[in-house]
Amino acid sequence: MGVSIDDVAARAGVSTATVSRALRGLPRVSPATRERVLAVAQDLGYVPSPSATRLATGRTKTVGVLVPFIDRWYFAHALEGIDQELREHGYNLMLFSLGGYQHGQRRRFSEPMVRKHVDALVVLCLGLSGVELEELKHAHIPLIAVGGPVVGCHGVHIDDTAAATEATQHLIDLGHRAIGQLRGGSKDEKNFIVPVLRSRAFEATMHRAGLQVRPEWNVAGNFTVLEGVAAAGRLFDQPGERPTAVFCGSDEMALGLMFEARRRGIRIPADLSVVGIDDYDFSGPAGLSTIAQKPIDHGRVAAQMLLAELNGNTGASQERIMPINLVQRETTAPPR
Incomplete structure (x- = not known):
């Protein structure tokens, strides 16, 4: 059985929260205590787990993505952009799929589905009902839309x-x-x-x-x-x-x-x-x-906004209109 954060805390004589703060270099830990915790962690061969971090900080290091389809071109590319940005910053991606049109009017997304599972949520171009949007706001996590305007939250999309x-x-x-x-x-x-x-x-x-x-x-x-x-x-x-x-x-x-x-x-x-x-x-x-348009860039920009907000930059999530350009190829010409 592996070494846990509780083992490090017990050996160092401090709380698990103090161990987490010391290992992550956060303030409110004295130099002597930090040095003792680091020495104990190294001696025991402790590797921090996501669950331990969540218990000590209330963070899951996970961002959820709500997607109506998995197999559509735009959604797949936006997902790739979100995932790239999250991985670069040590975050995981959790996918919530609504299964396309399979469930019809029974479709429902609610606050309990994300509570304690994710730190923030991306909504991929989906029109949420007023009830769904209110429930998600009760989760008190940053929320941003990608791919098209969604009433009630900022978004990253083209015009x-x-x-x-x-x-x-x-x-x-x-x-x-x-x-x-x-x-x-x-x-x-x-x-x-x-x-x-x-x-x-x-x-x-x-x-x-x-x-x-x-x-x-x-x-x-x-x-x-x-x-x-x-x-x-x-x-x-x-x-x-x-x-x-x-x-x-x-x-x-x-x-x-x-x-x-x-x-x-x-x-x-x-x-x-x-x-x-x-x-x-x-x-x-x-x-x-x-x-x-470039949906990978849309996903990256949205993830950057959410990560900035999670790092304390309140109001980082804003409406962002992404660039477009006409590419004329062989399928358009003057009429005969």
């Missing part, structure tokens, strides 16, 4: 309205007037604000340009490649003329549309221009024009 506006304006500037949209589906829009913001920005940009938003060219794709394929099929099956360009609310939907267009012999960009948002991993190799 989704600006991103969709720039993508749509890019098509208009190329000379397109007949423009369709692949947007988030009803489930996405119910749980996240991002798909709604992007869709509204597309429509507003079209209206400002005096262009019609045709309902039959406004198709739900649920922000995945496979749903993008299905949505593109419904768009292409519409009778009458076809749009000369399509704005996609995510690169994954745009890639799905490109697959379906190729299957039907629709040439991109000769017959149809396509633009997305995100700069997904395969967007570059596919030649997809997009509004690029």
